[in-house]
Amino acid sequence: MEIEQSYIKIYKDFGQLIKDNSAEVMNRERDKAFARFEELGFPTTKLEDYKHTDIRSRYAIDFGMNIRRVEFPINPYSVFKCDVPGINSHLFFIVNDSFYHDPQGDTTNKEIEDLISQGVLIGSLKEHAEKQPDLVAKYYGKAANVQNDGSVAFNAAFAQDGFFLYVPKNVVIEKPIQLINVMRATTDTMANSRNLIVLEEGAKAKFLVCAHTMDACNFLSNRVTEVFVGKNASYEHYKLENTSYNMTNIGSLYVEQSEGSNVLVNEMTLHNGFTRNNICINLNGEHAEALLCGMAIGDKEELIDNTTAINHNVSHCHSKELYKYVLNDKATGVFAGRILVKQDAQKTEAYQSNKNLCATKDAHVYSKPQLEIYADDVKCSHGATTGQIDDNALFYMRSRGISEREARMLLMLAFTNDVIENISVEALKNRIHLLVEKRFRGELSKCAGCIICKE
Amino acid sequence: MLEIKNLHASINGKEILKGINLTVKPGEIHAIMGPNGSGKSTLSSVLTGNPAFQVTEGEVHFYGKNLLELSPEDRSREGVFLSFQYPVEIPGVSMVNFMRTAVNEHRKYKGLDPMSASDFLKLMREKKDLVELDNKLANRSVNEGFSGGEKKRNEIFQMAMLEPRLSILDETDSGLDIDALRIVANGVNKLKSKDNASIVITHYQRLLDYIVPDFVHVLYKGRIVKSAGKELALELEEKGYDWIKKELGE
Numbered sequence: 233m234e235i236e237q238s239y240i241k242i243y244k245d246f247g248q249l250i251k252d253n254s255a256e257v258m259n260r261e262r263d264k265a266f267a268r269f270e271e272l273g274f275p276t277t278k279l280e281d282y283k284h285t286d287i288r289s290r291y292a293i294d295f296g297m298n299i300r301r302v303e304f305p306i307n308p309y310s311v312f313k314c315d316v317p318g319i320n321s322h323l324f325f326i327v328n329d330s331f332y333h334d335p336q337g338d339t340t341n342k343e344i345e346d347l348i349s350q351g352v353l354i355g356s357l358k359e360h361a362e363k364q365p366d367l368v369a370k371y372y373g374k375a376a377n378v379q380n381d382g383s384v385a386f387n388a389a390f391a392q393d394g395f396f397l398y399v400p401k402n403v404v405i406e407k408p409i410q411l412i413n414v415m416r417a418t419t420d421t422m423a424n425s426r427n428l429i430v431l432e433e434g435a436k437a438k439f440l441v442c443a444h445t446m447d448a449c450n451f452l453s454n455r456v457t458e459v460f461v462g463k464n465a466s467y468e469h470y471k472l473e474n475t476s477y478n479m480t481n482i483g484s485l486y487v488e489q490s491e492g493s494n495v496l497v498n499e500m501t502l503h504n505g506f507t508r509n510n511i512c513i514n515l516n517g518e519h520a521e522a523l524l525c526g527m528a529i530g531d532k533e534e535l536i537d538n539t540t541a542i543n544h545n546v547s548h549c550h551s552k553e554l555y556k557y558v559l560n561d562k563a564t565g566v567f568a569g570r571i572l573v574k575q576d577a578q579k580t581e582a583y584q585s586n587k588n589l590c591a592t593k594d595a596h597v598y599s600k601p602q603l604e605i606y607a608d609d610v611k612c613s614h615g616a617t618t619g620q621i622d623d624n625a626l627f628y629m630r631s632r633g634i635s636e637r638e639a640r641m642l643l644m645l646a647f648t649n650d651v652i653e654n655i656s657v658e659a660l661k662n663r664i665h666l667l668v669e670k671r672f673r674g675e676l677s678k679c680a681g682c683i684i685c686k687e
Numbered sequence: 688m689l690e691i692k693n694l695h696a697s698i699n700g701k702e703i704l705k706g707i708n709l710t711v712k713p714g715e716i717h718a719i720m721g722p723n724g725s726g727k728s729t730l731s732s733v734l735t736g737n738p739a740f741q742v743t744e745g746e747v748h749f750y751g752k753n754l755l756e757l758s759p760e761d762r763s764r765e766g767v768f769l770s771f772q773y774p775v776e777i778p779g780v781s782m783v784n785f786m787r788t789a790v791n792e793h794r795k796y797k798g799l800d801p802m803s804a805s806d807f808l809k810l811m812r813e814k815k816d817l818v819e820l821d822n823k824l825a826n827r828s829v830n831e832g833f834s835g836g837e838k839k840r841n842e843i844f845q846m847a848m849l850e851p852r853l854s855i856l857d858e859t860d861s862g863l864d865i866d867a868l869r870i871v872a873n874g875v876n877k878l879k880s881k882d883n884a885s886i887v888i889t890h891y892q893r894l895l896d897y898i899v900p901d902f903v904h905v906l907y908k909g910r911i912v913k914s915a916g917k918e919l920a921l922e923l924e925e926k927g928y929d930w931i932k933k934e935l936g937e
């Protein structure tokens with residue numbers, strides 16, 4: 233427990249400071265979460281769920297934590313211009329682990345005011361937890377897997393702030409809400425943050441999370457997002473990771489779906505040193521539908537792990553899952569997809585597909601699809617394939633004068649196409665197509681056009 | 688333009704081509720016939736640089752250049768084209784994107800700027816008409832879900848787009864219905880000039896009624912065992928290959 237000890241000491245020494253700088257609702261379970269972390273420690277490769285993903289050693293770096301909530305002197309609004317043309321999103325920032333308040337009052341512009349007048353709550357989780365403790369307490373920590381995952385327990389012990397969105401009944405937010413997690417520091421830094429998203433009955437929202445790094449330090453982020461999707465509500469969740477080799481991103485997403493709700497999750501890793509995504513979708517109401525997609529592009533010694541679970545807890549729900557990996561050099565991909573169909577979940581339809589392309593001999597994918605079905609009247613399937621670039625296709629293209637490099641690029645691009653097609657925001661979809669192409673061409677060391685990253 | 692001397696090639700250590708000699712001059716059409724498995728497609732693959740095959744002996748020159756030293760893409764850019772016996776399906780890569788990339792790489796090789804989008808689409812339209820390729824096919828992924836005949840027609844379309852100096856047509860006639868055969872053959876004839884040449888691999892005289900060869904060669908067990916004028920194709924159609932085997936003392 234050596235690695236854990238330094239963090240345990242921090243909590244013991246500064247626990248009160250952590251609490252003083254967070255909200256009471258977030259503090260209620262904090263000590264319990266910490267106690268659980270003390271018991272579990274960080275996940276080790278001895279655990280089945282972390283067999284190929286040594287997350288614990290990533291914590292071994294002596295990261296600094298910003299417990300006192302010292303503001304970092306940047307205004308991301310002034311340096312960041314999202315270059316997704318026509319994305320036209322409501323833009324928010326988490327700088328390291330804190331919600332960023334725009335001094336110019338960008339968060340209270342006309343459109344946001346209009347949303348607020350409809351009852352939408354949007355902004356810092358800490359502040360909303362202070363202003364609306366009952367509302368936040370109803371949901372906070374109710375979906376996250378604090379009990380079984382040391383890394384999630386760690387987040388619950390240390391996270392002090394994050395993003396909050398509440399969409400009241402039948403309110404539709406047309407524009408995507410974009411949250412950019414920026415890592416910015418002069419020393420190795422860790423950030424724990426927490427997002428909470430609640431959609432009431434019939435509400436609609438689209439959420440896009442981007443991860444960026446700005447400096448050359450080592451970073452680790454551990455972010456937990458809980459989403460509650462009400463009856464017949466519709467929610468889209470996109471995550472775009474485009475950071476640097478010195479970044480460890482641990483993202484846990486928990487989605488609770490009510491009857492008739494519709495959810496699309498699409499998480500794309502274009503570039504990141506070490507990625508672990510935990511995704512858990514609970515289908516709790518009949519006729520709920522979930523589409524879970526992901527794409528991972530890795531090279532050098534990058535590692536991308538998507539460990540997903542879709543739980544069909546009731547009957548008549550549909551889920552579809554599609555994950556694709558393209559790995560070069562010595563990159564490692566891990567996919568674990570568990571689909572659970574409970575005993576009473578008759579008429580379930582659940583389909584899962586994981587396809588991987590290893591462009592070099594040293595790239596590896598560990599794929600573990602897992603179907604657990606306890607109902608008899610269901611339609612379920614899963615399939616996993618890992619292959620190389622098709623030599624016949626490669627030669628065919630070259631025989632038409634297309635260079636080997638370009639041909640490989642076109643084939644890799646073609647491979648990821650169907651994941652990208654599962655983006656309903658047209659501007660974002662077009663942009664991702666372009667970013668992926670640049671990524672394969674090796675022209676994308678960082679996010680194109682993003683002023684933060686260009687530095 | 689093309690000079691093949693004593694060409695030997697093997698795959699996985701098994702020798703398939705055992706000393707091929709063939710000279711092709713501009714404006715000529717050569718037909719290659721021969722029983723299944725004699726090495727016709729292997730010859731096409733070797734000429735276009737398929738890395739699955741190893742050349743163990745011999746030389747191939749194309750307009751004086753050592754063809755065997757060039758990458759497959761450079762051979763194409765130099766003007767060698769193969770209409771595949773089995774065209775490859777490439778899901779997710781659109782015909783338009785595929786062709787635009789190919790055309791522009793050819794242009795780059797010649798020191799030309801990429802074609803403008805409108806010029807390119809105009810060229811596509813023109814060449815599609817030449818082989819009467821369905822518009823719908825051009826909007827799909829390369830060969831994906833094309834019927835056998837549609838694939839062959841698509842090969843000739845690509846040939847029309849790239850305007851090669853030497854085209855090798857490997858059983859382009861197989862799988863074509865009677866109308867399609869005429870259309871494809873007409874396409875080939877329209878593209879023919881005194882400066883380019885074709886090697887037509889076929890099993891049937893029928894295609895040679897449309898594309899009239901100057902020479903007919905018989906490839907057997909990795910060697911060209913007989914060469915003559917177009918009348919040889921008729922003789923083969925009538926008598927099969929047994930008499931040739933007999934001549935060889937088999």
Ligand SMILES: Nc1ncnc2c1ncn2[C@@H]1O[C@H](COP(=O)(O)OP(=O)(O)OP(=O)(O)O)[C@@H](O)[C@H]1O
Pocket residue numbers: 698699701703721722723724725726727728729730772
């Ligand atoms: N990948 C391979 N591995 C082993 N043998 C091969 C391979 N490809 C071709 N061959 C062999 O090489 C020989 C020549 O094949 P090729 O395809 O050149 O014949 P072909 O003359 O084109 O025949 P067809 O008229 O049937 O098209 C055959 O015996 C074939 O089995």
Ligand SMILES: [Mg+2]
Pocket residue numbers: 727728729772857
């Ligand atoms: Mg053949």
